[in-house]
Amino acid sequence: MTLRAPQGRADTPVRPPMRRGPGGGGPFGGMGMPVEKSMNFGPSAKRLIGRLRPHRASVIGVVGLSVASVTLSVIGPRMLGHATNIIFEGIISKQLPDGVTQQQVIDQLRASGDDQRADMLSGMNLDPGHGIDFGALQAVLGIVLLLYVFASVFSWLQGYILNAIVQKTVYTLREDVETKVNALPLRYFDKIPRGELLSRVTNDVDNIGQSMQQTLAQLITSLLTVVGVLSMMFLISPALALIALVTIPLTLLITAAIAKRSQKLFVAQWTHTGALNAQVEEAYSGHALVKVFGRHREVEQRFRAKNEELFTASFGAQFVSGIIMPAMMFVGNLVYVAIAVVGGLFVASGSMSLGDVQAFIQYSRQFTQPLSQLGSMANLLQSGVASAERVFELLDADEQRPDPQPAVTPGTTSGRLTFEGVSFRYEEDQPLIENLSLVAEPGQTVAIVGPTGAGKTTLVNLMMRFYEIDAGRITLDGTDIAAMTRRDLRSRMGMVLQDTWLFAGTIRDNILYGRPDATEEEMLDATRATYVDRFVHSLPDGYDTVLDDEGGNVSAGEKQLLTIARAFLAKPSVLILDEATSSVDTRTEVLVQHAMKALRRDRTSFVIAHRLSTIRDADLILVMEAGAIVEQGTHAELLAAGGAYFALYNSQFAAATEGA
Structure with a gap:
């Protein structure tokens, strides 16, 4: 192996990625809160409705069914008005003498x-001496019954189809969010708390x-009802319709004034929800530490403060x-009273029939009801759009x-890895790695040591393309890793982190995660080599023992051994061990070191x-300080040099001797 020390700046402060604490955002994540930039209601709502575009045919069907349902519902009151006229005119006709005409009765009254009674009778269709025409009444009521039955059927079909549209839209949105999360760089997860991200993916999407x-069906029906009812009202009485029209500008003014203020509060509500989720997730993930240091009171106080903010919003x-x-x-009640008074005067004057006034009063209720529904939907719409803003912010992330x-x-696939003049920094104004060059030959084991923040883990992140370098290039077997797909690159690398990760499933499933197509014998070879096989047989169900999502039913050292076995089973050409034995006891560590030595054969390893x-x-x-390689050599050579490695080595063993 050859290596050229970079012209680094050893005195430059290093800014490594924030290590994951309880509730951090990913394997190397931090806890920074994202900057909230709320979009306007209009563009967000338009974009949300735009997600219905793939279902435009079904949406057209929903609108058609809504038109049919509303049309039939709107015709109903007019028909009931005819029924009222039949009853009222039959009662009046019965009271008039038989054998005379309606006009004769009116002339006698004048x-x-x-004159007032004459005017009222002139607006009716009377048959003096005869009572209610029950045949005509039965026919009208039968028609009304059919109208409302078919209106209900169309409304049910509309709701059924719309439900399918919404669920498919949300299904697609969840898929887009999941795809987006997998496409985001690690930098994004360094900046957003895990609970905040989970809140967007779950709470906001739901x-x-x-x-x-809850709003789309009502929105379509209410708008169509307003148009249909208004048309019928003008058909019956333009004068009364103008009175009802006063409702629209009042409704718009009231809704706009209230919605403008409440939208900001809804955005704050879901922002605080995400922040509270992040805090709860952090506290639960670090529950043991909270108990150990007796900080439950502070955690409770922080929760109460954040919960109070969420309550207020x-x-x-x-x-x-x-x-x-x-x-x-x-507003609707005021209009209702005005229509009732003016309509009564019109009936008295004979310019309107009682049935028309009754129908108009029903229409006034039908007219104000959808306006009220639109108003009541404002909070749901604003809440949904506020959540959409947060989800779209995630979808729009770089x-x-x-x-x-x-x-x-x-x-x-020999595993020859080279760094050629590599430079990288997390922050534009904070240099970290400058002009670093090295070559790791196949089968070599390269150890990287140095104080915390020296850039050791950063070097590994760059190999795996968790972060993109700013200058230079990294090659694997002569190929620039930037020219490879990430999947191809990472399939050639195995990694064991200091922070173990196991998912809910059997021990067998967790080990085979490294290579799902491995045979049973290959898996057992890996577990025997890493001493997993030894402790697994002490478990009741052996390899079929089910682990929880935190791996809480095995010890920390056993979890680390499982992750090592998983990496070895993958048969990578490059093996990366980031403090992989930190959780293993001293006796097991010696055994694992021997196993690692055998398994590292013909494999490039970074430790x-x-x-x-x-x-x-x-x-x-390699001895790193402030992002630069300050020393290189074997263990014996570096001790003999008496430099930085010598100082590190002595600081560890001198402290152990003094403690003894």
Whole structure:
């Protein structure tokens, strides 16, 4: 192996990635809160509705069914008005003498000076001496019954289809969010708490689905009802229709004024929800530490403070938006009273029939009801759009650099890894690694040591393309890793982290995660080599023992052994061990070191270690400080040099001697 020390700046402060604490955002994540930039209601709502575009045919069907349902419902009151006229005119006709015409009765009333009654009768269709025409009444009521039955059937079909549309839309949205999360760079997860991200992926997406489910059907029906009812009202009486029209500008003014204020509160509500979820997830993940250090009171106080903020925002949002419905009902009641009074005068004057006034009063209710519903939907719409803003913010986040097309695949798999003038920094104004060059030959074990923050883990992140380098290039078997797909690159690398990760499943499933197509014998070879086989047989169900999602039913050292076995089973050409033996007891560590030595044969290995006793047999040791390689050599050579490695080695063993 050859190596050229970079012209680094050893005095430059290093900014490594924030290590994961309880509730951090990913394997190397931090806890920074994202900057909230709320979009406007209009563009967000338009974009949300735009997601229905793939289902445009079904949407057209829903609108058609809504038109049919509303049309039949709107015709109903007019027909009931005819029924009322039949009853009322039959009662009046029965009271009139038989054998005379309606006009004769009216002329007699005018001759006697009863002009008001004459005017009222002139607006009716009377048959003096005869009572209610029950045949005609039965026919009208039968038609009304059919109208309402078919209106209900069409409404049910509309709801059924719309439910399918909404669920498919939310299904697609969840898929897009999942795809986006997998396409985001590690930098994104360094900046957002895990609970905040989970809140967007779960709570906000669910809220979008519920809001669309509850508002779209009502929105379509209410708008069509307003148009249909208004048309019938003008057909019956333009004068009364103008009175009803006063409702629309009042409704718009009230809704706009209230919605403008409540939208900000809904955005705050879901922002605080995400922050509270992040805090709860952090506290639960670090529950043991909270108990150990007796900080439960501080955790409770932080929770109460954040919960209070969420309560205030939620209460304000619901209270302010909830004012809309009562305000609409008040306006509707005023219009109702005005129509009843003026309509009564029209009946008395004979310019309208009683049935038409009754129908108009029904229409006035049908007219104000959808307006009130639109007002009541404002809080649901705003809540859903506020969640949509947060989800769209996630979907709009910058993705990691796409894989090259066409990608290059190394012709060999020897595991020769080179750094050629590599420079990298997490922050633009904070240099970390500058002009670093090295070559790791196949089969060599390269140990990377140094103080915390020296850039050891950063070096590994760059090999795996968790982060993209700023300058230079890294090659694997002569191929620039930037020209390879990430999948191809990472399939050639095995990695064991200091922080173990096991998923809910059997021990067998967790080990085979490294190579699902491995045979049973290959898996057992890996577990025997890493001493997993020894402790697995002490478990009741052996390899079929089910682990929880935190691996809580095995010890920390056993979890680490499982992750080592998983990496070995993958048969990578490059093996990366980031403090992989930190959780293993001393006796097991010696056994694992021997196993590692055998399994590292013909495989390039990078070992990050704080305990220098674990890397004595490394082919080359790199000593890093402030992002630069300050020393290189074998264990014996570096001790003889008496430099930085010598100081690190002595600091560990001198402290152990003094403690003894």
